[in-house]
Amino acid sequence: MASVLVVTEVNNGAIRESSLELVSFARKVAESSGREVKSLVIGSGVDGIAGEFAGKGGGETLVVDSADAANYNVDVYKKAILAGVEAAGADLVLISNTPQGWDVAPRIAAALDCAFVSDCTNVEASGSSTTFTRRVFNGKLDAQLSVEGTAVASVQPGATEPFAGSADGSTTALDADVSGARAKFVEIKQSESTGIDLTKADVVVSGGRGVGDPDKFAEVIQPLADALGGAMGASRPVVDAGWLPHAHQVGSSGQVVTPKLYVAAGISGAIQHLVGMKGSNFIVAINKDADAPIFEIADVGVVADLFEIVPALTEAANAAKG
Amino acid sequence: MKVMVCLKQVPHQDARLDVNADGTWIQDGNIKFEINSYDTYALEEALKIKDAGEADVVVVSIGPDRVTQALRTALGMGADRAIHVKDDDADLSDTLGCAKILAAIAKEENPDIVFTGFMSDDGNFSAVAPMLAELLDLPSATGVLSVEVGDSLKCERELEGGALEVVELPKPCLAAIQTGANQVRYASLKGIMQAKKKPVDVKTMADLGVSDAGAGAVKAKIEKVYVPPKGDSAEILSGSTDEIVGQLVTKIKELGVL
Numbered sequence: 001m002a003s004v005l006v007v008t009e010v011n012n013g014a015i016r017e018s019s020l021e022l023v024s025f026a027r028k029v030a031e032s033s034g035r036e037v038k039s040l041v042i043g044s045g046v047d048g049i050a051g052e053f054a055g056k057g058g059g060e061t062l063v064v065d066s067a068d069a070a071n072y073n074v075d076v077y078k079k080a081i082l083a084g085v086e087a088a089g090a091d092l093v094l095i096s097n098t099p100q101g102w103d104v105a106p107r108i109a110a111a112l113d114c115a116f117v118s119d120c121t122n123v124e125a126s127g128s129s130t131t132f133t134r135r136v137f138n139g140k141l142d143a144q145l146s147v148e149g150t151a152v153a154s155v156q157p158g159a160t161e162p163f164a165g166s167a168d169g170s171t172t173a174l175d176a177d178v179s180g181a182r183a184k185f186v187e188i189k190q191s192e193s194t195g196i197d198l199t200k201a202d203v204v205v206s207g208g209r210g211v212g213d214p215d216k217f218a219e220v221i222q223p224l225a226d227a228l229g230g231a232m233g234a235s236r237p238v239v240d241a242g243w244l245p246h247a248h249q250v251g252s253s254g255q256v257v258t259p260k261l262y263v264a265a266g267i268s269g270a271i272q273h274l275v276g277m278k279g280s281n282f283i284v285a286i287n288k289d290a291d292a293p294i295f296e297i298a299d300v301g302v303v304a305d306l307f308e309i310v311p312a313l314t315e316a317a318n319a320a321k322g
Numbered sequence: 323m324k325v326m327v328c329l330k331q332v333p334h335q336d337a338r339l340d341v342n343a344d345g346t347w348i349q350d351g352n353i354k355f356e357i358n359s360y361d362t363y364a365l366e367e368a369l370k371i372k373d374a375g376e377a378d379v380v381v382v383s384i385g386p387d388r389v390t391q392a393l394r395t396a397l398g399m400g401a402d403r404a405i406h407v408k409d410d411d412a413d414l415s416d417t418l419g420c421a422k423i424l425a426a427i428a429k430e431e432n433p434d435i436v437f438t439g440f441m442s443d444d445g446n447f448s449a450v451a452p453m454l455a456e457l458l459d460l461p462s463a464t465g466v467l468s469v470e471v472g473d474s475l476k477c478e479r480e481l482e483g484g485a486l487e488v489v490e491l492p493k494p495c496l497a498a499i500q501t502g503a504n505q506v507r508y509a510s511l512k513g514i515m516q517a518k519k520k521p522v523d524v525k526t527m528a529d530l531g532v533s534d535a536g537a538g539a540v541k542a543k544i545e546k547v548y549v550p551p552k553g554d555s556a557e558i559l560s561g562s563t564d565e566i567v568g569q570l571v572t573k574i575k576e577l578g579v580l
């Protein structure tokens with residue numbers, strides 16, 4: 001029987017929750033396509049957590065336990081995954097789309113000369129045919145892709161609920177040769193404290209590319225943040241352009257915020273930004289483009305020029321405070 | 323030292339995107355194109371190496387006639403030569419097909435370093451760079467925010483929440499550059515004038531001896547693209563600016579913020 005292989009990710013001695021999300025997809029796909037769910041755990045000293053994972057839905061869990069795999073290394077992980085795919089007899093490989101996943105997953109597809117689909121939000125299978133849903137054009141459109149035969153897919157973290165049940169599982173040590181790495185892990189640098197902690201703010205007012213000009217952040221965005229007693233955030237393109245320091249960035253590569261009120265002005269809503277603010281209690285989006293993805297996630301939207309709405313709202317907020 | 327930079331030309335970020343007649347991609351006849359944002363940072367990393375000493379920077383792109391513009395811009399910014407894979411069938415390749423075409427070029431060029439952007443603004447796959455590295459049997463790093471060139475290439479990879487992973491790659495190697503890695507230069511007028519004399523080699527898949535790319539080799543087929551379903555989307559406020567602001571203030575007061 002062919003199998004769907006869940007490639008787990010170990011972080012700080014534990015298996016990431018996104019790996020259990022892969023199990024949810026794997027179980028669904030296994031049922032509809034007659035595959036078996038198998039998993040792969042790569043790391044150093046991971047026998048214990050692999051055993052736990054096997055019982056949480058991971059099924060037959062292959063373990064590559066090697067001192068070489070103590071830290072993520074593209075060469076080591078590639079060899080370990082290819083060995084896992086072969087041992088599992090897998091023709092569908094699921095990997096979380098994380099900094100590890102996006103680094104190694106396409107290499108697996110190239111090595112297997114098979115289909116690759118990244119950052120999927122849904123996976124469905126029927127027989128040998130698999131259908132994947134994902135965003136394109138930075139979230140402006142969705143795409144559905146189909147694959148006949150072997151596929152490697154990376155899955156967007158949070159795309160589904162983690163599998164929360166238990167199931168029979170077992171672990172099998174895999175004697176994979178993962179030596180000979182060329183890439184050399186040096187260190188992880190944690191982000192430096194910046195003095196701007198957006199995560200503690202009750203209100204975050206963020207500006208995006210639509211603000212158009214670095215000076216306009218001080219003139220238009222900051223005053224609304226001040227009027228609402230909040231902090232100023234920004235989307236990635238603003239920080240990339242050097243308009244504001246990285247400390248203001250909200251998103252998967254910046255800060256993840258959950259304020260009472262989040263105001264997004266001139267932000268279209270690329271997934272990397274949405275990940276950083278979708279947990280906010282109440283979201284107001286102001287954007288000229290009625291089709292901007294930010295409106296899908298907002299509670300209230302205003303389709304208008306932010307330079308008309310934001311200064312007027314600032315004035316009204318200041319007036320309301322008396 | 324030779325540095326190869328892979329560029330993709332993509333719809334301009336502000337272009338209006340309409341789904342094409344058969345619903346499998348966008349209508350690209352009447353929109354503006356630009357160099358993929360990630361790739362401009364990749365090119366800048368290569369040009370920084372050139373600025374610091376001896377480096378031959380060759381830019382490579384796959385696409386129709388319009389791609390000439392992107393390559394001319396790159397040459398204007400300071401690249402030395404360009405290779406344009408102009409081949410209707412090559413344009414229909416999926417990510418692995420593109421990687422195979424680029425691998426064929428890299429095998430002819432033998433670069434010490436290959437830079438690509440981390441992702442394309444159209445397909446958003448983030449796939450071609452690691453695939454290319456695999457096909458060339460090169461060490462690689464993705465999501466790279468800074469590189470230090472010595473005997474090896476020391477890369478800082480962006481992780482989540484602002485953390486960085488430092489990894490050292492022996493050359494030859496490949497790095498996929500993240501946006502914000504540097505300040506991308508503009509093409510100067512002098513650069514643009516000089517670019518007109520710089521060579522652009524035009525090649526087809528047949529010239530490169532690549533047969534397993536193009537439409538026939540697509541493994542992940544795009545069945546349809548569509549505007550994401552709106553579902554549980556925002557309540558859109560309407561009225562004059564004053565009316566809208568009034569409604570917003572009411573909602574904000576309900577939250578206890580004001």
